[in-house]
Amino acid sequence: MEAMLHITTLHYLVLGAALFLLGVIGVLTRRNVVIVLMSIELILNAVNLNLVAFSRYWQGMPGHLGGPGALHGQVFAIFVITDAAAEAAVGLGILIAFFRNKETVNVDEVNLLKW
Amino acid sequence: MNPPVATPFFFYLLATTMIVGGILVITRKNAVHSALALITTLLAQAALYLMLYAPFVAGVQIILYAGGIMVLFLFVIMLISIERAAKERQFNKQWLVGIAAAAALGGLFIAIYTTTTKGKTLFPEGQVSYGESQNTQAIAALLFDRVHGTYMFAFEIASLLLLVAIIGAVVMAKKRI
Amino acid sequence: MLFLDHIWLIPLLPAVGAALMFFFGRRLQKSTVSAVCVGSVVLAFLMACGGVLQYTNWGAANGHRPYEKILYTWLGTDTGHLNYQKSDGTPASFRADAGFLLDPLSSIWLLFVTGVGMLIHIYSTGYMAHEGGYYRFFGYLNLFMFSMLTLILANNYVLMFVGWEGVGLCSYLLIGFYFHRKSASDAANKAFIVNRIGDAGFILGMFFVAWLCGSLRFIDVTGFARDHAATLMGNPIVTAATLLLFVGACGKSAQLPLYVWLPDAMEGPTPVSALIHAATMVTAGVYMVARSNALFVLSRESMLVVAIVGALTAIFAASIGLVQNDIKRVLAYSTVSQLGYMFLALGVGAFSAGVFHVFTHAFFKALLFLGAGSVIHAMSGEQDMRNMGALSEKIPVTFRTMLVATLAIAGIPILAGFFSKDEILWQAWKFSPYLWAIGFATALMTAFYMFRLMYLTFWSPSRVTSHEVEHHIHESPKSMTVPLVVLAFFSITAGWLGWPASLGGSNHFEKFLEPVFANAAEKEAPPANESGLGLTEYLLMGLSVAAAGVGWLMASRAYSNAGKGYTEPIAAAAPPVYDTLLNKYYVDEGYDYVFTGRRKLGDVRLGVMGLGEASSWFDSHVIDGAVNAAGWITRSTATFSSWWDKWIIDGIGVNGPAILARMLSYPARLFEWGLVQWYALVMTAGLVGFVFYYVYH
Numbered sequence: 001m002e003a004m005l006h007i008t009t010l011h012y013l014v015l016g017a018a019l020f021l022l023g024v025i026g027v028l029t030r031r032n033v034v035i036v037l038m039s040i041e042l043i044l045n046a047v048n049l050n051l052v053a054f055s056r057y058w059q060g061m062p063g064h065l066g067g068p069g070a071l072h073g074q075v076f077a078i079f080v081i082t083d084a085a086a087e088a089a090v091g092l093g094i095l096i097a098f099f100r101n102k103e104t105v106n107v108d109e110v111n112l113l114k115w
Numbered sequence: 116m117n118p119p120v121a122t123p124f125f126f127y128l129l130a131t132t133m134i135v136g137g138i139l140v141i142t143r144k145n146a147v148h149s150a151l152a153l154i155t156t157l158l159a160q161a162a163l164y165l166m167l168y169a170p171f172v173a174g175v176q177i178i179l180y181a182g183g184i185m186v187l188f189l190f191v192i193m194l195i196s197i198e199r200a201a202k203e204r205q206f207n208k209q210w211l212v213g214i215a216a217a218a219a220l221g222g223l224f225i226a227i228y229t230t231t232t233k234g235k236t237l238f239p240e241g242q243v244s245y246g247e248s249q250n251t252q253a254i255a256a257l258l259f260d261r262v263h264g265t266y267m268f269a270f271e272i273a274s275l276l277l278l279v280a281i282i283g284a285v286v287m288a289k290k291r292i
Numbered sequence: 293m294l295f296l297d298h299i300w301l302i303p304l305l306p307a308v309g310a311a312l313m314f315f316f317g318r319r320l321q322k323s324t325v326s327a328v329c330v331g332s333v334v335l336a337f338l339m340a341c342g343g344v345l346q347y348t349n350w351g352a353a354n355g356h357r358p359y360e361k362i363l364y365t366w367l368g369t370d371t372g373h374l375n376y377q378k379s380d381g382t383p384a385s386f387r388a389d390a391g392f393l394l395d396p397l398s399s400i401w402l403l404f405v406t407g408v409g410m411l412i413h414i415y416s417t418g419y420m421a422h423e424g425g426y427y428r429f430f431g432y433l434n435l436f437m438f439s440m441l442t443l444i445l446a447n448n449y450v451l452m453f454v455g456w457e458g459v460g461l462c463s464y465l466l467i468g469f470y471f472h473r474k475s476a477s478d479a480a481n482k483a484f485i486v487n488r489i490g491d492a493g494f495i496l497g498m499f500f501v502a503w504l505c506g507s508l509r510f511i512d513v514t515g516f517a518r519d520h521a522a523t524l525m526g527n528p529i530v531t532a533a534t535l536l537l538f539v540g541a542c543g544k545s546a547q548l549p550l551y552v553w554l555p556d557a558m559e560g561p562t563p564v565s566a567l568i569h570a571a572t573m574v575t576a577g578v579y580m581v582a583r584s585n586a587l588f589v590l591s592r593e594s595m596l597v598v599a600i601v602g603a604l605t606a607i608f609a610a611s612i613g614l615v616q617n618d619i620k621r622v623l624a625y626s627t628v629s630q631l632g633y634m635f636l637a638l639g640v641g642a643f644s645a646g647v648f649h650v651f652t653h654a655f656f657k658a659l660l661f662l663g664a665g666s667v668i669h670a671m672s673g674e675q676d677m678r679n680m681g682a683l684s685e686k687i688p689v690t691f692r693t694m695l696v697a698t699l700a701i702a703g704i705p706i707l708a709g710f711f712s713k714d715e716i717l718w719q720a721w722k723f724s725p726y727l728w729a730i731g732f733a734t735a736l737m738t739a740f741y742m743f744r745l746m747y748l749t750f751w752s753p754s755r756v757t758s759h760e761v762e763h764h765i766h767e768s769p770k771s772m773t774v775p776l777v778v779l780a781f782f783s784i785t786a787g788w789l790g791w792p793a794s795l796g797g798s799n800h801f802e803k804f805l806e807p808v809f810a811n812a813a814e815k816e817a818p819p820a821n822e823s824g825l826g827l828t829e830y831l832l833m834g835l836s837v838a839a840a841g842v843g844w845l846m847a848s849r850a851y852s853n854a855g856k857g858y859t860e861p862i863a864a865a866a867p868p869v870y871d872t873l874l875n876k877y878y879v880d881e882g883y884d885y886v887f888t889g890r891r892k893l894g895d896v897r898l899g900v901m902g903l904g905e906a907s908s909w910f911d912s913h914v915i916d917g918a919v920n921a922a923g924w925i926t927r928s929t930a931t932f933s934s935w936w937d938k939w940i941i942d943g944i945g946v947n948g949p950a951i952l953a954r955m956l957s958y959p960a961r962l963f964e965w966g967l968v969q970w971y972a973l974v975m976t977a978g979l980v981g982f983v984f985y986y987v988y989h
Contacts (some may be wrong), residue, residue, distance in 0.1 A: 111966030
């Protein structure tokens with residue numbers, strides 16, 4: 001109970017792991033490619049959550065990464081968000097081209113990579 | 116030291132919102148519903164960023180993710196026809212194996228967290244040594260300050276990456292180049 | 293010069309008549325048809341008389357040159373597209389004119405063809421009065437006149453050949469006039485096909501002449517032959533050309549071995565037999581040889597062949613004529629025999645004698661045929677002499693005119709046949725006594741079969757089978773008897789033109805023809821021992837008259853009392869000989885065995901056709917079999933090669949490694965589904981494994 005009420009970095013890590021697993025399940029099991037892309041966003045957000053949580057943690061630590069200036073995690077989170085935006089743009093472009101050619105959004109109906 | 120009551124409350128509220136939203140994202144038939152659930156999750160996460168004293172990241176999360184990326188998703192969903200996909204089978208043939216693999220991964224997480232945290236409090240909450248109002252300036256200094264800008268080059272590369280992504284998205288989405 | 297300048301009108305007039313009959317004949321009255329057709333021939337005859345008269349004057353003034361009238365170039369041009377090399381290597385150009393030539397030779401033919409033709413046209417108006425196809429008949433007759441006059445008046449071999457083919461066509465059409473009778477159409481086919489053999493010879497001969505002389509104009513050819521007589525003597529090309537031309541003459545003039553069509557040609561109406569198959573067309577061969585005399589005298593071999601073929605034909609046909617029972621067939625064989633005489637004369641170099649016989653023969657043989665037609669007319673179509681007899685009282689005009697013709701052909705003095713036949717026999721004696729002997733025997737036979745015909749038809753007791761026919765016997769109408777009388781007149785007098793010098797005459801005929809046969813005179817027998825020869829001539833003359841008398845006597849003894857079921861003297865004396873003669877030496881049967889392919893031995897056809905069938909069998913089975921075998925072997929090899937390529941080369945050599953690689957790669961392929969989520973799953977599993985190893989190792 002004590003551990004439950006006192007919110008530590010571990011709580012955030014567990015939450016991030018849960019989101020990550022949800023994203024993995026979505027990526028591995030859904031057929032709709034739009035939802036697969038959304039699941040990837042979930043995974044990225046789980047990572048972001050971890051990064052920001054560790055940034056908060058390191059701010060209380062001494063050393064060259066820690067201390068008051070330990071904002072590297074947040075900067076990384078921003079880079080990840082940037083990548084997520086780029087990934088979403090390219091992924092949705094691929095999705096449109098894919099839909100135009102195959103008249104479907106089901107990812108398991110495309111197996112051109114075979115052999 | 117008594118722990119503040121509000122912090123665990125909001126943490127669990129927001130965590131529950133995120134977990135429920137994540138489950139909804141991966142289970143809804145209609146992609147629009149999934150997108151709305153995802154927005155909910157992202158907004159809750161932005162609130163969590165605030166709780167972690169990262170207001171700039173929270174702002175970026177709301178503006179870029181919930182505002183930009185999700186609008187992009189909704190546009191695409193409207194561009195393509197999702198009625199047929201909504202009526203079809205939602206999960207692929209390997210769904211059981213996929214869930215098993217995810218469960219194995221989850222088991223591994225649990226095992227790691229439990230074994231490494233046995234008897235001690237790992238990763239205690241760090242102390243915030245500066246005011247929230249300085250957060251944005253500090254990040255900006257890291258990104259493009261001439262003296263402390265550790266990530267200046269990476270920042271420029273990221274902008275180039277975005278440019279390439281825009282051009283690539285346009286090229287792929289266009290009917291004829 | 294009116295007639296000479298318009299000489300081309302002579303053949304054209306009957307052509308116009310024929311064209312009118314062709315286009316409008318069906319709608320015309322019989323009287324109109326008669327007027328047009330007979331009128332055109334009468335006009336042609338008058339123009340011919342005028343033309344010949346003018347020519348004699350013109351010729352006398354121009355050194356007896358031939359008169360040539362060229363209308364236009366008909367085949368070939370002046371631009372030299374038809375150039376070729378002559379046999380001596382000099383260049384020549386092929387040309388044929390639409391041109392006309394009048395000289396003594398063609399004058400004689402012109403006169404008797406138009407004259408006899410005119411009389412027969414008149415006769416036909418009576419004879420054919422009750423027949424169907426009246427306009428058709430006269431159209432054909434006019435077409436024949438046109439063709440025959442073209443043949444006669446042509447100034448070159450090619451145009452002559454046009455007429456030659458034209459008369460052949462008309463002969464075919466008129467023999468087959470009663471085309472609903474199978475025997476008539478068969479006879480027409482036979483005549484046409486046999487004539488084709490001769491025509492082929494004519495064409496080839498023409499090529500040789502063109503190759504040799506570089507021209508086909510008679511004047512050029514004759515001039516060339518006479519100018520180069522010394523060098524051309526014995527030239528094989530001349531021999532080939534003349535022999536081939538003689539093959540053509542054999543076909544048209546019914547000589548051995550191509551005579552077989554003429555007796556069958558009697559299936560046609562009797563005026564046709566008289567005009568075409570006795571008087572005019574069959575003498576075309578004689579005309580052609582006489583026209584080519586300058587070439588013929590250059591080849592002793594050809595002359596000898598002509599003489600021998602003529603003599604053999606003469607006696608051969610006469611012997612068949614001895615026993616024939618059909619009145620027209622007797623006359624047909626008589627015609628063949630007399631044509632043989634003519635060729636005998638040509639062969640021994642006595643061209644003018646041969647032509648003289650053509651001239652006299654035209655009258656008395658036309659008369660005989662027309663008389664026979666009159667008899668048949670009287671007998672309601674009966675042609676078998678065994679069913680005739682005692683007609684002399686009932687058809688007196690026919691009887692008397694036919695008697696004149698018989699005396700003429702038998703060679704009784706003062707009549708036409710005596711002079712011409714005697715001339716031939718005399719010339720034959722000078723050439724070779726053997727040929728004379730054959731001719732003499734033929735003369736005896738001629739007298740016998742002609743008087744046999746007279747006895748069986750007119751004098752012997754009546755053997756008419758039915759009373760209706762007996763009652764119906766009547767003299768023919770004026771249109772038929774008048775031509776008979778006219779012809780009888782000429783049968784008596786025509787010979788006087790050639791009254792020989794030995795009998796105090798001057799032989800105008802030979803003198804008239806002298807310019808044509810100028811070269812032939814040198815070739816005649818050497819003038820040695822004239823007095824002795826003169827005596828021989830009188831002796832021979834007496835012998836032939838005696839032969840005629842003996843023939844008459846023999847016929848008289850055998851047939852003057854021939855009642856119903858009489859026996860032929862030859863049949864009584866030597867039955868096998870009689871059978872052979874009655875069956876015409878089985879020549880037609882022999883031809884059936886050798887040429888026509890009608891005879892079979894089992895399933896095998898005999899003769900040339902059989903040889904052809906055998907060749908065809910050989911070709912289709914052995915040659916084609918070999919070809920097919922070669923093809924089969926090639927195909928089999930190709931099939932095996934293809935199999936080898938497909939299964940061994942491609943299979944083991946090319947596909948084998950590929951199949952091996954595919955088999956070996958199969959396990960690896962199992963993990964490549966192409967599904968992106970599968971890859972993600974594998975990646976996740978790898979992540980699990982990696983983390984697990986990292987944490988717990």
